[in-house]
Amino acid sequence: MENFGTTDLLFVSDAELIRKLFINLEGKYPSHILPDPWLLYEKLYGQKRGLLFMDGEEWWQNRRIMNKHLLKDNDNTWINDSVTKTITSFTKHWKEQSKHGIVINDIASELYNLSTKVIIQVLIGNTDPPQGKHYDELLNMFTESVKKIFETTTKLYGIPVNWCHRFNLKVWQDFKECVDLSLLLGNKLLKEILAVKNSSGLIKKIGDEQMDEITMSRILIDFIIAAGDTTAYTSLWIFYLLSQNSNEITEIRSKKQTYIPFVVKEAMRLYPVAPFLTRILPQDSVIGEYLVKKGTPIIASIYTSGRNEQYFSKPEEFLPYRWDRSDERKGKLQNHIPFASLPFALGARSCVGKKIAMAQLAELIWQVVDNFDFRCMNGSSIKPITSQALIPNKNIELRFKLRNA
Numbered sequence: 001m002e003n004f005g006t007t008d009l010l011f012v013s014d015a016e017l018i019r020k021l022f023i024n025l026e027g028k029y030p031s032h033i034l035p036d037p038w039l040l041y042e043k044l045y046g047q048k049r050g051l052l053f054m055d056g057e058e059w060w061q062n063r064r065i066m067n068k069h070l071l072k073d074n075d076n077t078w079i080n081d082s083v084t085k086t087i088t089s090f091t092k093h094w095k096e097q098s099k100h101g102i103v104i105n106d107i108a109s110e111l112y113n114l115s116t117k118v119i120i121q122v123l124i125g126n127t128d129p130p131q132g133k134h135y136d137e138l139l140n141m142f143t144e145s146v147k148k149i150f151e152t153t154t155k156l157y158g159i160p161v162n163w164c165h166r167f168n169l170k171v172w173q174d175f176k177e178c179v180d181l182s183l184l185l186g187n188k189l190l191k192e193i194l195a196v197k198n199s200s201g202l203i204k205k206i207g208d209e210q211m212d213e214i215t216m217s218r219i220l221i222d223f224i225i226a227a228g229d230t231t232a233y234t235s236l237w238i239f240y241l242l243s244q245n246s247n248e249i250t251e252i253r254s255k256k257q258t259y260i261p262f263v264v265k266e267a268m269r270l271y272p273v274a275p276f277l278t279r280i281l282p283q284d285s286v287i288g289e290y291l292v293k294k295g296t297p298i299i300a301s302i303y304t305s306g307r308n309e310q311y312f313s314k315p316e317e318f319l320p321y322r323w324d325r326s327d328e329r330k331g332k333l334q335n336h337i338p339f340a341s342l343p344f345a346l347g348a349r350s351c352v353g354k355k356i357a358m359a360q361l362a363e364l365i366w367q368v369v370d371n372f373d374f375r376c377m378n379g380s381s382i383k384p385i386t387s388q389a390l391i392p393n394k395n396i397e398l399r400f401k402l403r404n405a
């Protein structure tokens, strides 16, 4: 165990221990550590936020309602239809632009925008989203400001944030400005979405639950924020991996959609956007060789466990077939411990948007691979930076060309 001043901190990367942490030790109200800048912002400006920020009974009551609709409902068609509708219109736009090949320089922004549109469509269901220039501008400004929250949080990573705030350093000012703006625009956006007539999506489903309007807004705005960077960066990593493994593109085209979930799982094993998961123990517990006191923060590195040879043979290779039980090649890979790769975490506090994210990633890959050839234009290889989120060390530039054009 490492000792950091007055706080003991346990760092785990053993798959069995990580599983034990989520399944047996985290308690009824799992508690996690949020980035310091977000906590300080909440404390200073009293802005109440969504599920990720809630704790105890308040978290549990609201989480139960969201689980019912987003995770436990066996009928996924309403989510899948919203996802397909949004992605079809997204790829239509790319098709129009890319007859002769286009390099999408700021692909991250495009993917942020897409993730925001997908979650909004899930909120309103089959109905058309608000139309018009004003709405499009609002949406673009919102996604840009959300992207900036992520970038400025990353810049503040590892710096004493109280100190940045006290001396009003530019990094803090930038962070505060984009959180202010995201929440303001998020509220405006939600108002427009709530005004859509005949919504049939999540908004309608939770309309029948006993949830007050303010809590609903807090939760939904944070859904729109949470969907941005996670799904956008995962899509980016997947496109990057596919551009380096053209055999996988051939395999997707021949096996069609059945193969894609394995591609997504494998990409997230190698590049989990949330590489470190945290929990604070509700009671004294034994973890491995340690007696860990109640209140001790624990950091689980799923980036490390996902790339450990003991759990996955040929750990650094992108081999989607390792997840396919019916694939004969899998027999040659001795080690395969599925729970060593937990990109959405595990247990009661795992990702509530997991089904939406998986549906979005699968549909996006299918439509892009089916319609485009693409390659990576960066001269040297891209490396992941492991900070709060797993991001590329430089802009990934991809060139897309319409197939058979």
Ligand code: HEM
Pocket: 032, 050, 051, 052, 053, 063, 119, 222, 223, 224, 226, 227, 230, 231, 234, 272, 273, 274, 277, 278, 343, 344, 345, 348, 349, 350, 351, 352, 353, 354, 356, 357
């Ligand atoms: C590839 C995409 C995504 C990844 C890798 C991801 C990953 C995660 C992880 C690891 C957690 C757990 C954090 C913890 O245990 O402390 C989490 C929580 C959460 N995610 Fe996701 N997520 C993704 C997409 C989404 C989407 C699309 C939504 C939209 C609804 C979403 C909403 C949330 C929320 C609200 C929480 C907090 C849940 C709670 O505290 O009860 N996520 N996500």
